[in-house]
Amino acid sequence: MRIGVLALQGAFREHCRMLAELGLQAVEIRKAVELEDIEGLILPGGESTAIGKMLNDWGLMGTVRARAARGMAVYGTCAGMILLAKEIIDSEQPRLGLMDITVRRNAFGRQCESFEADLSVNEFGVEPVRAVFIRAPYIEAAGPAVQIMAKVNDKIVIARQDKLLVTAFHPELTRDLRIHEYFIKMIKE
Numbered sequence: 001m002r003i004g005v006l007a008l009q010g011a012f013r014e015h016c017r018m019l020a021e022l023g024l025q026a027v028e029i030r031k032a033v034e035l036e037d038i039e040g041l042i043l044p045g046g047e048s049t050a051i052g053k054m055l056n057d058w059g060l061m062g063t064v065r066a067r068a069a070r071g072m073a074v075y076g077t078c079a080g081m082i083l084l085a086k087e088i089i090d091s092e093q094p095r096l097g098l099m100d101i102t103v104r105r106n107a108f109g110r111q112c113e114s115f116e117a118d119l120s121v122n123e124f125g126v127e128p129v130r131a132v133f134i135r136a137p138y139i140e141a142a143g144p145a146v147q148i149m150a151k152v153n154d155k156i157v158i159a160r161q162d163k164l165l166v167t168a169f170h171p172e173l174t175r176d177l178r179i180h181e182y183f184i185k186m187i188k189e
Ligand SMILES: NC(=O)CC[C@H](N)C(=O)O
Pocket: 044, 045, 046, 047, 048, 049, 077, 078, 079, 080, 082, 105, 106, 134, 135, 136, 137
């Protein structure tokens, strides 16, 4: 299985390392042609305005949308989650806009711009997921097709809609492979 990691900006190398630990060769994606023979795509954390602009400038925006419409699975972490959202509060920034969620950027406030939390996630069993939040967004509203998988302080931080998965935090900065494993399972479904 070939999984692409969008490699324009942000924490893409860490995602490639996670995939390598799971025995998969990640494909770094910088050009539209590189999207052709991947079965899943990871959008890393970083700066969503910069990545969105580069998706446009590098001619990737339309191709990613088209591939997703034909069933390619997409997993967005943090800035990647913002890029997948249909609505971004107080922002007109470029986005893929594939998932029926409304997100708020830098949403957890100044005093805890970066923090860690233990999340209980039904899909991953009793062992909590240690989640690293870095100037993280959260999901403020989600449409009926969206499955809410975890919250922190009552805010949605993991969600899924069909073949789209988002986390507000960075699993690639921990040793916990379960979310990447879950994404691989989603691709195979
Ligand atoms: N860790 C991250 O990806 C931060 C996201 C960043 N604050 C943004 O709005 O794009």
